[in-house]
Amino acid sequence: MSSPAADPRDPAAAVPPPELLAQRFRHVRARSARLAAPLSPEDAMVQSMDDASPAKWHLAHTTWFFERFVLAADPGYPPLHPDWDYLFNSYYQSIGPMHARPRRGLLSRPGLAQVRDYRTEIDARIDRRLAGGGLGREALQRLELGLQHEQQHQELLLTDIKHGLWCNPLRPAYRDDLPERRGGADTPLRWIAAGERIAAIGAPAWPDAGGFAFDNESPRHRVLVPAHALASRPVSNAEYRGFVEDGGYREVGLWLSDGWTRAQAEGWQRPLYWHDDLRHAFTLGGVRELDPHAPVCHLSYYEADAYARWAGARLPTEAEWELATAARPVAGHFADDDGLEPQAPCVDAAAAMDDGFAQLYGDVWEWTASAYSAYPGFRALPGSLGEYNGKFMCGQWVLRGGSCATPRDHMRASYRNFFPPQARWQFAGLRLARDA
Known part of the structure; x- marks a missing residue:
């Protein structure tokens, strides 16, 4: 609408x-x-x-x-x-x-x-x-x-x-008729550089001005963003499988201390829902073959951070992510498209964008390196609705961009999703970043 x-x-x-x-x-x-x-x-x-x-x-x-x-x-x-x-x-x-x-x-x-x-x-x-x-x-x-x-x-x-x-041993499908789209291809990962700048992020406070935004997205404010580069697309299943096969879940030096403790306690060896053959995964359409070129998903913050270290990179800050979406329409694979699983980009998806980025919106939420906290000048909504967001600004991390389960008209550049770092059941993946 x-x-x-x-x-x-x-x-x-x-x-x-x-x-x-x-x-x-x-x-x-x-x-x-x-x-x-x-x-x-x-x-x-x-x-x-x-x-x-x-x-x-x-x-x-x-x-x-x-x-x-x-x-x-x-x-x-x-x-x-x-x-x-x-x-x-x-x-x-x-x-x-x-x-x-x-x-x-x-x-x-x-x-x-x-x-x-x-x-x-x-x-x-x-x-x-x-x-x-x-x-x-x-x-x-x-x-x-x-x-x-x-x-x-x-x-x-x-x-x-x-x-x-x-959790049901029979692994029943939510819907047997969900389409399975595997028309994507291996899209080379490229690095897109951005120079140091002072830029504005966030949204005007709603409902005082502008269209809808949750209170945690405001106020719009200026930040210093150092020179950096972002990956042109999210990390794929095939790339993450390389991390698993290289012993990423056994190398303590790649992990944050809390993440290592959690991974050992819960026996993490691969992303949630992946089969132990690393070639199949449980989906809302039942057990299906993994598309190697689709974005990896169902990762915790700890897993995303460990992969980034293994790859010689890091997670982007939410400011870096938001600036990459400047003047970009909200377009991508969302829940409206009925796939309900991340999809591989088209062969020329990145090249079709003027800025070279692909899949900034949709498919998977992207973990950022930013702790979920208040923007300068944050004001919660009045009354009981003030409990909606602000009181959760502790021990959580920000995700950006929406997923294949997000309604398209619910998303915008300033949207701040947040979950604790051990959360794995959301459609969350990652995009790499590095210092310039």
């Missing part, structure tokens, strides 16, 4: 008009339902680890967000299921207590059908408010935030169910 062009300095441009927001609301909500459609009630209840959540919980929590932060902003609003406030609150301590995250998989009730009914009713209530002009500017802003939030959970629904199905 897109909105008419607007002056980014106009605060009203931060939120689409109600009629366009209504279309976008229906579009995003329908996509979540389609993503969950292949799942049985048993699938939707699976929680394979503490960091994952059941698909049923994702469907309910995103609905709770709209009810709690949009509809319930009206003091006279009667909640549909008052007890569910406890079940589907994620981490908003200022609102009240919540069910423990590691125990979400124990919630056999409400059932999947009840959760779907809940979504239907809350959607109808939001639609009526939008059609009747019953949402003021602040409520419309919260609705837009809720849509961005749901798009984040759409990706999490996919990554979480992939991990859950992989």
